[in-house]
Amino acid sequence: MFRSLAAQKSLPVRRYLATHASIPSASTAITRHDWTRHEIQDLYESPLMDLVFQAASVHRKFQSPNKIQLCTLMNIKTGGCTEDCSYCSQSSRYSTPTKASRLLEIEPVLEAARKAKENGSTRFCMGAAWRDLAGRKRGFERILEMVREVRGMGMEVCTTLGMLSPDQARQLKEAGLTAYNHNLDTSREFYPQVITSRSYDERLSTIDAVRDAGISVCSGGILGLGEKDEDDMPEHPESFPVNALPVSYHTLVRTIATARIVLPTTIIRLAAGRNTMAESEQAMCFMAGANAVFTGEQMLTTPCSPWDEDKAMMDRWGLEGMQSFEQDNVARKERSATDLPKEVHAKEDASAVPSV
Numbered sequence: 001m002f003r004s005l006a007a008q009k010s011l012p013v014r015r016y017l018a019t020h021a022s023i024p025s026a027s028t029a030i031t032r033h034d035w036t037r038h039e040i041q042d043l044y045e046s047p048l049m050d051l052v053f054q055a056a057s058v059h060r061k062f063q064s065p066n067k068i069q070l071c072t073l074m075n076i077k078t079g080g081c082t083e084d085c086s087y088c089s090q091s092s093r094y095s096t097p098t099k100a101s102r103l104l105e106i107e108p109v110l111e112a113a114r115k116a117k118e119n120g121s122t123r124f125c126m127g128a129a130w131r132d133l134a135g136r137k138r139g140f141e142r143i144l145e146m147v148r149e150v151r152g153m154g155m156e157v158c159t160t161l162g163m164l165s166p167d168q169a170r171q172l173k174e175a176g177l178t179a180y181n182h183n184l185d186t187s188r189e190f191y192p193q194v195i196t197s198r199s200y201d202e203r204l205s206t207i208d209a210v211r212d213a214g215i216s217v218c219s220g221g222i223l224g225l226g227e228k229d230e231d232d233m234p235e236h237p238e239s240f241p242v243n244a245l246p247v248s249y250h251t252l253v254r255t256i257a258t259a260r261i262v263l264p265t266t267i268i269r270l271a272a273g274r275n276t277m278a279e280s281e282q283a284m285c286f287m288a289g290a291n292a293v294f295t296g297e298q299m300l301t302t303p304c305s306p307w308d309e310d311k312a313m314m315d316r317w318g319l320e321g322m323q324s325f326e327q328d329n330v331a332r333k334e335r336s337a338t339d340l341p342k343e344v345h346a347k348e349d350a351s352a353v354p355s356v
């Protein structure tokens with residue numbers, strides 16, 4: 001699914017007859033979990049207007065097309081990471097302007113979460129730049145407390161803390177974690193060219209531990225790293241973040257639309273780089289199936305669009321903010337959590353969003 005800009009330029013664009021017979025239809029796409037790489041590639045290469053139209057059709061069958069989830073992301077530990085991810089400004093292996101800091105105390109994080117909630121964000125994500133939690137017992141306890149407190153505010157809580165053991169995933173779930181972000185970054189074949197300090201299989205192990213603990217998975221990749229043409233996702237994540245940098249706009253729209261068709265119940269999040277896009281460009285992304293944005297003051301290390309601008313834009317386009325746990329497949333995972341507020345259970349029962 002992930003395509004490089006360079007690779008895309010070298011590919012012949014396939015043209016289809018007006019019947020579009022070779023493009024899988026929305027009606028066959030919506031319940032499928034067996035997409036082949038070839039089919040995904042065909043979708044990705046189809047004429048862009050057809051692709052966006054199909055994606056918008058699938059979006060309307062599975063999700064509320066006028067709902068956008070507002071998420072706020074906070075770095076709780078910045079820079080100084082020992083990993084060598086070639087795209088990352090937080091790696092200590094490269095010379096970047098990002099300054100390393102220690103893990104934040106609990107209260108400033110809770111203050112940021114309260115502000116995010118007041119401004120309409122329903123998911124609060126916390127990111128720490130390190131390889132894993134080994135040797136960080138006290139830091140992990142602090143993070144567990146952050147998760148409990150933010151969840152207690154009624155928000156969905158997501159963390160990205162590097163590699164996790166099954167026991168660490170279980171503790172995060174018990175603390176109330178909704179989702180864990182762990183991007184696959186790129187394909188297995190291309191992985192060693194992007195990261196050498198860990199393996200693709202280690203990445204998959206953490207995703208397995210997260211799933212086994214009953215936590216929703218947020219996982220995607222960064223486009224434009226030179227991947228092969230035929231990469232795909234091994235399993236549907238509940239959330240799929242898409243970074244707009246450093247790819248061309250039409251590559252971004254193709255990726256969102258293809259992801260929407262293949263992952264009809266997944267929330268597709270427009271992540272880093274959205275602040276560089278014109279409002280009309282963002283609207284096309286929403287039409288293609290993106291239904292979450294990061295909003296607030298700052299993403300991990302890149303600027304993001306502020307709440308007031310986003311609210312004004314959403315008003316102009318008739319878009320509404322999504323409630324916490326409104327996504328059906330996220331809410332379903334929460335049903336087993338004993339601390340879920342009663343009103344959330346009631347909302348789930350009344351949910352009109354179709355499920356698969």
Ligand code: SF4
Pocket residue numbers: 081082083084085088089090091128129130131162
């Ligand atoms: S593990 Fe995360 S923080 Fe560390 S270098 Fe890679 S992307 Fe950056």
